[in-house]
Amino acid sequence: MNEHDFGDLARRDTERHLLAAVDESDNSKRAVMFLADFFSDSQNVFVTLLSIIPEPSEDFFPTETERRQWLTEKETAMRNTLAGYKEILLGAGFQDGRIATRLSIRPGTISIGDAILEEQEKLRCCIVVVGRRGITHSEEFIFGSTSSKILHQAKHCAVMVVE
């Protein structure tokens, strides 16, 4: 399913649609493994594995070519990671038709948490699943916390934070 194709939403409204927001981190992998373990027997669960790549600012690269190269490499790595996570779900017994992967490249001026919540609203998922990085108090002060933002700002859905 591409970014603009939501043709099957009506069907999914009657299903249990989970949105697992992931990246390349260990905590994301743990979240996917938890899903695999917990929901593999549920035949009416549909999972979208979502990854957000914030587009890096031009400020971080001497040339536009280097910026584009970084983005291409990141996109390739993330597609591989998503494919790996899909394999984990398939290996646990999920049917192929019940898993979608979705990679969204967003402007760097939107936070990852906001981007995830926008996707949840578009896809009308009933549960958002994220891993928890376990950041320190000081790190949260400087960088903020994606899982905290989702916990506090998600609407019309449940939120599952996997430790």
Add this chain to the structure above:
Amino acid sequence: MVQPAETLPEAAVRELIAIHAGPKRVPARFKIITDTSDFFKVEYNDVVVLGGVPYWVHRCEKEGRFGIDDEPKYWVRRAIELTTGATKILKLVFHEQFETTVGEVTITCFRSPKKEARILDLVAGHRNFMHGHWVLDAAGNNVRILEFIHGPRFDDIVAGYGTDHYDYFHRYFPQVLDQYLELVLAIKFLHDHGEKHGDIRRDHILWDVDTKTNRWIDFDYNYQQGEALFGFDMQGLGNILIFVAGRGDVLVPDLYRNQREIFDTLWGEDLSIAYKNRVANLKKIYPYIPDSLNRALLHFSVGANIFYETTDQLLDDLARARADMVSLTGRQA
């Protein structure tokens, strides 16, 4: 504005220097430079031609680093614009990536000429920022040509107000708070346009004696943000708020040496989350500080559970603090 790089004949440059500095000040030898790629080669008395305009280069600018001797910034040069005689600051291209640590957190920072040029365009006409324009030199380097700001640092002025904290807080702080609020509004202007300042420190605010305003300088840093897009900027604003509310930083070692009875009342949660040798819970030191102001300070303390993510949140809280300051002191500003 990008203009084609062009050079000037040496005789014309000599004549311009003589007009502005007198015939005796014309250097015997100097280089005329149009490619600034190697900024170490730009020496005192050289003339850099940017967009057809000659700049007579003088000394490097320096940056104070809290007790360490001023470090020369070789890529930042004071210069005379020879067409007008005005003093300018030339910022040559220096790409730098480094890690800085705040509150035990490592942040990756980048120095970006493009970013500063973009913001110069954005803040042209905004009274609370330095002004200038940018030009690509003969090699395509983005050189920023900044208006020189006459005046002292904001923090030096604040620290000199009053005979002691009580006197400062009751006589001067209302006006300082208004100035601080204006500076936060300026940062909000950047954030509203998707830009960060990137290096918010109290020595990056100058009091412009000509326009009678505080102005943010040096916004060529960018940093790799996390979920909170402006978190690093917000912590910088918090450090400055703690400084202005305390008429300087209240340091834990000083309390230990000089005010042991206050030191004994402090807990870890009272300290600044960014700099753990500074007190953020200033009401413990100065009990007359209104609760509303102290609550804002506590958002920058180790004990905070909720942090400011936006300037709007900070401004909302400080509006209440300002009203309480008026009640306390009877001064509007």
